[in-house]
Amino acid sequence: MxxxxxxxxxxxxxxxxxxxxxxxxxxxxxxxxxxxxxxxxxxxxxxxxxxxxxxxxxxxxxxxxxxxxxxxxxxxxxxxxxxxxxxxxxxxxxxxxxxxxxxxxxxxxxxxxxxxxxxxxxxxxxxxxxxxxxxxxxxxxxxxxxxxxxxxxxxxxxxxxxxxxxxxxxxxxxxxxxxxxxxxxxxxxxxxxxxxxxxxxxxxxxxxxxxxxxxxxxxxxxxxxxxxxxxxxxxSGTYGQHADTSDDEHELLTANYLGAIMVNSVGERFTDESESYKILGSAVLNQPGRMAFQIFDARVRAVSRPGVPLSDMDRIEELGHLVSAPTIAELAQRIGLSSEALEGTVRRYNEMAAGRGEHEPIRTGLVNGIGALTPLMTGPFYAYPAVTAMTSxxxxxxxxxxxxxxxxxxxxxxxxxxxxxxxxxxxxxxxxxxxxxxxxxxxxxxxxxxxxxx
Ligand SMILES: Cc1cc2nc3c(=O)[nH]c(=O)nc-3n(C[C@H](O)[C@H](O)[C@H](O)COP(=O)(O)OP(=O)(O)OC[C@H]3O[C@@H](n4cnc5c(N)ncnc54)[C@H](O)[C@@H]3O)c2cc1C
CATH class of the missing domain: 3.50.50.60 (FAD/NAD(P)-binding domain)
Known part of the structure; x- marks a missing residue:
C-alpha cells in the first residue's frame, strides 16, 4: 500500500x-x-x-x-x-x-x-x-x-x-x-x-x-x-442452497415459501416450512446427511420468478440442480428415496392442506403463517436438494x-x-x-x- x-x-x-x-x-x-x-x-x-x-x-x-x-x-x-x-x-x-x-x-x-x-x-x-x-x-x-x-x-x-x-x-x-x-x-x-x-x-x-x-x-x-x-x-446458517454452489453466484431457493414441502433423506417432513430460513437452517443441520429436499409440483414451479433471488427455479433448473419426474413415486426413485415414504408424506400433507387430517409438523401458511397451503397434485413433480449455508x-x-x-x-x-x-x-x-x-x-x-x- x-x-x-x-x-x-x-x-x-x-x-x-x-x-x-x-x-x-x-x-x-x-x-x-x-x-x-x-x-x-x-x-x-x-x-x-x-x-x-x-x-x-x-x-x-x-x-x-x-x-x-x-x-x-x-x-x-x-x-x-x-x-x-x-x-x-x-x-x-x-x-x-x-x-x-x-x-x-x-x-x-x-x-x-x-x-x-x-x-x-x-x-x-x-x-x-x-x-x-x-x-x-x-x-x-x-x-x-x-x-x-x-x-x-x-x-x-x-x-x-x-x-x-x-x-x-x-x-x-x-x-x-x-x-x-x-x-x-x-x-x-x-x-x-x-x-x-x-x-x-x-x-x-x-x-x-x-x-x-x-x-x-x-x-x-x-x-x-x-x-x-x-x-x-x-x-445460524440459512437453508436452501445446493451443495455445489460456486463462490460467485449463490443458489438460494425458498420454494417452500411458494408451496413446496421440505423432506429429509428418508422422505419425511420434519419442520414447519413457513419458518424463517435461519430456523430451517438449524432444523436441517439436525437431519440425516444435513440436507433436505424441497419437493413441489407444476403449480409451484409455475410461480418461479426468473431473476428474482430465492424464487428463481428456472435458474436452478438451468444449472442442472432441479430433478423432475412425472409422478411422486418416480421422483422419489430419482433422488434415492423410498417411493412409499414420499408418496405417504405428500398424501398426508395434501390432506392437511385441504383441511383434513393432522399431519405433523403442522403448517398453517406459506411464509410466516401467511398464504393458503396448496396440495401438491399436479405433475410433473420437482425436487431441489439443498443444504444449510453459513451465508452470514x-x-x-x-x-x-x-x-x-x-x-x-x-x-x-x-x-x-x-x-x-x-x-x-x-x-x-x-x-x-x-x-x-x-x-x-x-x-x-x-x-x-x-x-x-x-
Ligand atoms: C448469498 C447471500 C445472499 C444474501 N442475501 C441477502 C439479502 O437479500 N438481503 C439481506 O439483507 N442480506 C443478505 N445477505 C447478507 C448480507 O449480504 C450481508 O450481511 C451484508 O452484505 C454485509 O455487508 P457488510 O458491508 O457488513 O459486509 P460485506 O459486504 O461482507 O463486506 C465486508 C468486507 O470487508 C472485507 N474485510 C474483511 N476483513 C478485512 C480486513 N482485515 N481488512 C480489510 N478488509 C477486510 C471483506 O473482504 C469484505 O469485502 C446475503 C448474504 C449472502 C452471502
Missing part, C-alpha cells in the same frame, strides 16, 4: 469494502473529509455483492403503489417479534428512524426494481429487491469522485491506540492514522471455522459461504480492545445507535465505530429478510455522520 508519509494520514479510515464500508467512505468523502477505504481482497464487494439484494424497508413508494399499508411501527414490531426479545430495541428503533437515508441512496443509484414481497419475519410485503451491484457501483463512484482513497489487497491487521483512543490501523507494514476515527465494516465470520467452532459449534458444519474475506478480522481486532459482543449465540453471521460487536463500539462494560472505545455484519444486536434470535443490507447501508452512513459530528 503506497501510503507512507503525508499520504497515510486521514480524517477517517474505513476497514472493509462491502456495502457498509463503501457507504461510509462515500458519505465521509462527500462531506469533505479525507478518507481511506482499506479492503483485504483484490476487489470491493464482500458478501454484499453476492447477496440477493433484498432490503427490508417500510413506507416506500413501491409499497404505496401496491396499496400496502406499512408503517415504521409495524416494521419495528415485526423485527422485535422476530428477534424473540433478544435484539436491542434501541438499535432497531434507530434503523427504522434512519431508513430514509437508505431509501434516498437507492433512489440516487436508480437501483429499485418492482419486486416487493413478504418474506421471513414479515407480516406484510416489505422485502424490496434492489439492483445491489448497481447500488454498490454508484456509491463507489461517488466515493472516488469525492476523493476517497481506496486500497484493495490490503488487509488491516491491527488497531492502533493513542492512550485509550483509537488513532489508526496497521496493514502489513503500513501505519494509517485517522484523526476522526476508524470504522470497522469487515463483515461477519462465516468463513472462519475457528470462530464458528468457538461461538456456535452446532452450526459449524454448515456449508461455508459469504464473502471469502469474511473471517471475523474486525471482530477480533475490536475484541482485543475489550469490545463487547451481542447476539453471537444465535448465529448476524452476531458481532456491541455498538450504540451511533455505531460507536462499546466495551464489555458498556463504555465507549473512543474513536472506534462499526457497521454492517460485524455488528450484533439487530437480529436477536432470528432474522427478517432484508434487514442485513438495510442495516449495512443505514449504519454505514450513520458511522460516517458520527465521525463528522465529532
Amino acid at each position: 503506497a501510503t507512507r508519509g503525508r499520504g497515510s494520514r486521514f480524517d477517517a479510515i474505513v476497514v472493509g469494502g462491502g456495502l457498509a464500508g463503501i457507504a461510509a467512505a462515500s458519505r465521509l468523502a462527500e462531506s469533505g473529509r479525507t478518507v481511506a477505504l482499506i479492503e483485504k481482497r483484490e476487489r470491493l464487494g464482500g458478501s454484499s455483492a453476492m447477496s440477493g439484494g433484498w432490503f427490508a424497508l417500510s413506507g416506500t413508494a413501491l409499497q404505496r403503489r401496491g396499496g400496502i399499508d406499512d408503517s415504521d411501527a409495524v416494521f419495528l414490531a415485526d423485527m422485535i417479534r422476530t428477534g424473540a426479545g433478544f435484539a436491542d430495541e434501541k438499535l432497531l428503533a434507530a434503523l427504522v428512524a434512519q431508513q430514509a437515508s437508505a431509501i434516498a441512496a437507492i433512489d440516487r443509484a436508480n437501483a429499485w426494481t418492482d419486486e416487493l414481497k413478504v418474506s421471513a419475519g414479515m407480516t406484510i410485503p416489505r422485502a424490496h429487491l434492489v439492483r445491489i451491484r448497481q447500488l454498490l457501483d454508484h456509491l463507489e463512484r461517488a466515493a472516488v469522485r469525492a476523493g476517497a482513497r481506496i486500497f484493495t489487497g490490503s488487509p488491516a491487521d491491527g488497531i492502533v491506540l493513542e492512550g485509550t483512543r483509537v488513532s489508526g490501523i496497521r496493514s502489513g507494514g503500513d501505519l494509517l492514522t485517522a484523526e476522526g476515527g476508524v470504522i470497522l465494516t469487515t463483515g461477519g465470520f462465516s468463513r472462519s471455522r475457528e470462530l464458528l467452532d468457538l461461538f456456535v459449534p452446532d452450526q459449524a458444519d454448515a456449508m461455508p459461504y459469504g464473502g471469502v474475506g469474511n473471517t471475523g478480522d474486525g471482530l477480533r481486532m475490536a475484541w482485543m480492545l475489550g469490545a463487547g459482543l451481542a447476539d453471537i449465540g444465535h448465529v 453471521t448476524y452476531g458481532g460487536l456491541s455498538v450504540g445507535p451511533d455505531t460507536s463500539v462499546r466495551r464489555v462494560d458498556g463504555s465507549r472505545i473512543e474513536g472506534l465505530y462499526a457497521a454492517g455484519e460485524v455488528v450484533g444486536g439487530f437480529h436477536g434470535a432470528s432474522y427478517m429478510t432484508g434487514t442485513a443490507l438495510t442495516k449495512a447501508l443505514v449504519f454505514g452512513f450513520e458511522a460516517a455522520d458520527a465521525i463528522a459530528r465529532g
Whole structure:
C-alpha cells in the first residue's frame, strides 16, 4: 500500500469494502473529509455483492403503489417479534428512524426494481429487491469522485491506540492514522471455522459461504480492545442452497415459501416450512446427511420468478440442480428415496392442506403463517436438494445507535465505530429478510455522520 508519509494520514479510515464500508467512505468523502477505504481482497464487494439484494424497508413508494399499508411501527414490531426479545430495541428503533437515508441512496443509484414481497419475519410485503451491484457501483463512484482513497489487497491487521483512543490501523507494514476515527465494516465470520467452532459449534458444519474475506478480522481486532459482543449465540446458517454452489453466484431457493414441502433423506417432513430460513437452517443441520429436499409440483414451479433471488427455479433448473419426474413415486426413485415414504408424506400433507387430517409438523401458511397451503397434485413433480449455508453471521460487536463500539462494560472505545455484519444486536434470535443490507447501508452512513459530528 503506497501510503507512507503525508499520504497515510486521514480524517477517517474505513476497514472493509462491502456495502457498509463503501457507504461510509462515500458519505465521509462527500462531506469533505479525507478518507481511506482499506479492503483485504483484490476487489470491493464482500458478501454484499453476492447477496440477493433484498432490503427490508417500510413506507416506500413501491409499497404505496401496491396499496400496502406499512408503517415504521409495524416494521419495528415485526423485527422485535422476530428477534424473540433478544435484539436491542434501541438499535432497531434507530434503523427504522434512519431508513430514509437508505431509501434516498437507492433512489440516487436508480437501483429499485418492482419486486416487493413478504418474506421471513414479515407480516406484510416489505422485502424490496434492489439492483445491489448497481447500488454498490454508484456509491463507489461517488466515493472516488469525492476523493476517497481506496486500497484493495490490503488487509488491516491491527488497531492502533493513542492512550485509550483509537488513532489508526496497521496493514502489513503500513501505519494509517485517522484523526476522526476508524470504522470497522469487515463483515461477519462465516468463513472462519475457528470462530464458528468457538461461538456456535452446532452450526459449524454448515456449508461455508459469504464473502471469502469474511473471517471475523474486525471482530477480533475490536475484541482485543475489550469490545463487547451481542447476539453471537444465535448465529445460524440459512437453508436452501445446493451443495455445489460456486463462490460467485449463490443458489438460494425458498420454494417452500411458494408451496413446496421440505423432506429429509428418508422422505419425511420434519419442520414447519413457513419458518424463517435461519430456523430451517438449524432444523436441517439436525437431519440425516444435513440436507433436505424441497419437493413441489407444476403449480409451484409455475410461480418461479426468473431473476428474482430465492424464487428463481428456472435458474436452478438451468444449472442442472432441479430433478423432475412425472409422478411422486418416480421422483422419489430419482433422488434415492423410498417411493412409499414420499408418496405417504405428500398424501398426508395434501390432506392437511385441504383441511383434513393432522399431519405433523403442522403448517398453517406459506411464509410466516401467511398464504393458503396448496396440495401438491399436479405433475410433473420437482425436487431441489439443498443444504444449510453459513451465508452470514448476524452476531458481532456491541455498538450504540451511533455505531460507536462499546466495551464489555458498556463504555465507549473512543474513536472506534462499526457497521454492517460485524455488528450484533439487530437480529436477536432470528432474522427478517432484508434487514442485513438495510442495516449495512443505514449504519454505514450513520458511522460516517458520527465521525463528522465529532
Ligand atoms: C448469498 C447471500 C445472499 C444474501 N442475501 C441477502 C439479502 O437479500 N438481503 C439481506 O439483507 N442480506 C443478505 N445477505 C447478507 C448480507 O449480504 C450481508 O450481511 C451484508 O452484505 C454485509 O455487508 P457488510 O458491508 O457488513 O459486509 P460485506 O459486504 O461482507 O463486506 C465486508 C468486507 O470487508 C472485507 N474485510 C474483511 N476483513 C478485512 C480486513 N482485515 N481488512 C480489510 N478488509 C477486510 C471483506 O473482504 C469484505 O469485502 C446475503 C448474504 C449472502 C452471502
